[in-house]
Amino acid sequence: MSLAELLWVEKYRPRSLDEIVNQREVVERLKVFVKERSMPHLLFAGPPGTGKTTAAHALAHDLYGENYRQYVLELNASDERGINVIREKVKEFARSRAPEGIPFKIVLLDEADNMTGDAQQALRRLMELYTASTRFILLANYPSKIIDPIQSRCAFFRFTPLSRDDVVGRLRYIAEREAVEYDDEALDTIYEISEGDMRKAINILQAAAAMGRVTVEAVFKVVGMARPREVREMIKLALSGDFTKAREVMRKLMLEYGLSGEDVVRQIHREIFSSELNIPEELRVMIADYLGEIHFRLVEGSDDDIQLSALIAWLALMGKRLK
Amino acid sequence: MSGRLPWVVKYRPRRVDEVVGQDEAKRVLREWLGQWAKGRIPEKRAALLYGPPGVGKTSLVEALARELDFDVLELNASDYRRKADIERTVGVAAGKKPLFKRGLIILMDEVDGIDPKADEGGLEALLGIVKKTINPIVFTANDPWKEQLRPLRDLCLMVEFKELSEGALMALLKRICDSERIYCDEGALRYIVEKSMGDARAAINDLQAVAEGYGKVTLDLVRAIVKGRDKTLNIWRTLNNIFYARQAWMAKKAVTQSEEDYESLITWLSDSIPKKYEDPLDLYRAYEALARATLQLSRGKTTGEWSLLSYVFDLMGPGVAFARISGGISREKYGFPEKVRLAVQLKSVREVREKLAEQLSRSILASKSTIKNEVIPYMMVIFRNESNPLMAARLALGYRLDKEMIKFLAGPNADNVIKAIEKIKRAKPEEVKVEVERQPKAQPKPPAKEGREERRPRTTGGLDRFIKK
Structure with a gap:
């Protein structure tokens, strides 16, 4: 057993297209590109954890070999500072000539659907401008958010949520390689929770394995722990009318987990429709409504501590009216 | 806070010896009022006390009045400026003997505030009253050398009040801290004193603002709250004025x-x-x-x-x-503001999270936001598992996490994880090294990309330009 360890999502990620056992149609089509050493721009669309990034890297690996990453410019639409930065980086990357035997270089743009319409228009022009030397692979969760002119320039690949057999099979393979003890039902449970998201499934498996035997109970425990319990605590405190304590928890949440205001809003949003929060159904909707307003204000750059304070004060008021 | 007694009132000197400094003024004024007390009318029937604000002019008059069993009728010159007003108030008081006490002092503050043009006839009326009064009249002024006050100066006993020394003010503030049982550090008091520029009232107000707000007086707090005194309001007064x-x-x-x-x-x-x-x-x-x-x-x-x-x-x-x-x-x-305290910590936690996401995203092949929301939470579960820190320790080695990152992931369990790492390193230093080297090489990336939240303007720096023009 090695002493330094990697996350299993990385350790067991397929490196080449041949190792990918699911998304068979997609993989077969990609293999043709490798064989012909030619491809159009690509758009990979599908939910998280269905293998888009893995397939893109495997494709590049098969095209260029072990050191493929030098021919790939990896960008993330939501991490980069706007389209101008992307443009500069692509320009810089496309300018250098590809060595002999490299037909084109690849720009891999993750979360392309997070770009605004204007930014996508600029992206489209980039794709045309550098089409002689580079190919773009765009990854997106929601293809409908990609503008038509880009869609029409790309070969479209739909990634579907992984089947039960795919996920459980992979989990079993990993568990056996790692000598992890597990219950079969536990792996089923992981599949159900992950909803076909392989990354999530493997992360749950690893976290549960760190605690010992992987049982259904351990799986639920991990899932519960992965969501800060403080979120629910904060909501409950606020609804009970204890503004000050609820805000302390809110601040602790941000401090302990380094969450941004928007992260906290997202966590609250997950929580409000959970059955473990026992509140009237119409209140769930009202909270969602106000939460959306707060979220928008945060997106506009407003102060997170104060927006969340307003949210807590509002919850306290709603709590009082419920009584 | 509004319900409590302001300390400038609470600690206003009762006795003459409680008035800080001003020995010469005490002597002159006591002698002059002493004559009145004996039933004699001195040559000058009015006194003009002058000096910077907050050095004890009014307090001394009140303390002397108490000592000599005099009543005090306090008038603010800025409230009674016109001839008719002055005659109705000062004029009437100047001609009456008090009923219960030995005498009556008519105390008129801020006489330098009377505007000779706008308040036409006011000063003339005062002059007439001073000449005839049967009770002592005391004026105070910050600036007695204004041209329009010359006739009044000629009629008045001029009594100078000096700016209070820093030592005297320090002693005063310390006495208040002791009697309020509030912890005050020396540096903080010195800071207040310096900012007060010899004004005891200002110093006491500032002391109270900090002490009542926070239950202690430390240099940090004082620096945050007490600022130079001009027309602007300190934070405590601002909040009062809003609420x-x-x-x-x-x-x-x-x-x-x-x-x-x-x-x-x-x-x-x-x-x-x-x-x-x-x-x-x-x-x-x-x-x-x-x-x-x-x-x-x-x-x-x-x-x-x-x-x-x-x-x-x-x-x-x-x-x-x-x-x-x-x-x-x-x-x-x-x-x-708890937030001010938190903000620094929060910033550093977010930076650690950002750095960790950046470091992981290179090898895990996911965007930073995916790492933050989908990977780090599970790593936290692993790192906070108290019963078995081994997996966490191995991951820490595998991803070369620094101490800050381990602390962020493991929270209260960080010590356990760090110990486990040490143990692994001691046991098989060679193997750890080999294993680490087998890792995919990190690609050089442009330095310090910031996350979405840091991109927004949120610091105070940029704001000033459109505030105080």
């Missing part, structure tokens, strides 16, 4: 005249609202106003549309003040 405003314009004025920059005032308000407002509706309305203020502020910043700032003030001041419609106002102290 107790009777009309909207007053609350707005409190905001626009505050020396605190607006972002910092917002954080003060944010931590004071829950202390002042108890009714949930009031609380919500106040926060909603403040939240909308920060929204307008960020819109102003991102669009450069500075005219929006006016709405920011409307919401911060009147918005918070008149959020109170259903409940009362608590007498609790204002809250020191």
Whole structure:
């Protein structure tokens, strides 16, 4: 057993297209590109954890070999500072000539659907401008958010949520390689929770394995722990009318987990429709409504501590009216 | 706070020896009033006490009056300026013998505030009264050398009050701290004294603002709260003027005249609202106003549309003040912005999270936001598992996590994980090394990309340019 360890999502990620056992149609089509050493721009669309990034890297690996990453410019639409930065980086990357035997270089743009319409228009022009030397692979969760002119320039690949057999099979393979003890039902449970998201499934498996035997109970425990319990605590405190304590928890949440205001809003949003929060159904909707307003204000750059304070004060008021 | 006695009143000297310094003034004034007490009318029937504010002019007169069993009729010159007013008040008092006490002192503050043009006839009326009065009249002035006061100066005994020495003020503040049983550090008192520029009233007010707000007086607090004294208001008064405003314009004025920059005032308000407002509706309305203020502020910043700032003030001041419609106002102290303290820590935690996401995203092949939301939470589960820190330790080695990252992931379990790492390293140093080298090489990346949240303008620095023009 090695002493330094990697996350299993990385350790067991397929490196080449041949190792990918699911998304068979997609993989077969990609293999043709490798064989012909030619491809159009690509758009990979599908939910998280269905293998888009893995397939893109495997494709590049098969095209260029072990050191493929030098021919790939990896960008993330939501991490980069706007389209101008992307443009500069692509320009810089496309300018250098590809060595002999490299037909084109690849720009891999993750979360392309997070770009605004204007930014996508600029992206489209980039794709045309550098089409002689580079190919773009765009990854997106929601293809409908990609503008038509880009869609029409790309070969479209739909990634579907992984089947039960795919996920459980992979989990079993990993568990056996790692000598992890597990219950079969536990792996089923992981599949159900992950909803076909392989990354999530493997992360749950690893976290549960760190605690010992992987049982259904351990799986639920991990899932519960992965969501800060403080979120629910904060909501409950606020609804009970204890503004000050609820805000302390809110601040602790941000401090302990380094969450941004928007992260906290997202966590609250997950929580409000959970059955473990026992509140009237119409209140769930009202909270969602106000939460959306707060979220928008945060997106506009407003102060997170104060927006969340307003949210807590509002919850306290709603709590009082419920009584 | 409004319900309590201001310390300038509470600690106003009762006896002459409690008045700090001013020995010469004490001697001259006691002798002069002594004559009145013996029933003699001195050559000069009025005295003009002059000197900077807050050095004890009024206090000394009151203390002497108590000593000599005199009554004091206090008038503020700025309230009685016109001839008719002066004759009706000062004039009448000047001709009457007091009923119960040995004498009556007519004390008229801020006589240098009388405007010879606007208040025509006022000074002449005073001169006439001084010449005939059968009771001692005492005027005070910060600046007695104004031209229009010359005739009055000729009729008055001139008594100079000097700026208080720093030593004397220090002693005074220390005495108050002792009697209030409040911890005060020496440096903090020195700071207050320096800023007060010899003005005891200002120094005591500042001391009270800090002490009552926070229960102790330390240099940090004092620096945050006490600032140079000019026309602007310190934070404590600003908050009072907002929370107790009777009309909207007053609350707005409190905001626009505050020396605190607006972002910092917002954080003060944010931590004071829950202390002042108890009714949930009031609380919500106040926060909603403040939240909308920060929204307008960020819109102003991102669009450069500075005219929006006016709405920011409307919401911060009147918005918070008149959020109170259903409940009362608590007498609790204002809250020191917890957020100011937290902000520094928060920034560093977020930086660690950002750095970790960046480091992991290179090898895990996912965006930073995916790492933050989908990977780090599970790593936290592994790192916080107290029963078995081994997996965490191995991951820490595998990803070359630094101590900060381990602390972030493991929280209270960090020591366990760090110990486990040490143990592994001691046991098989070679193997760890080999294993680490087998890792995919990290690609060189442009340095320090910041995450979404840091990209927004959020510090106070940039704001000043459109505030204080």
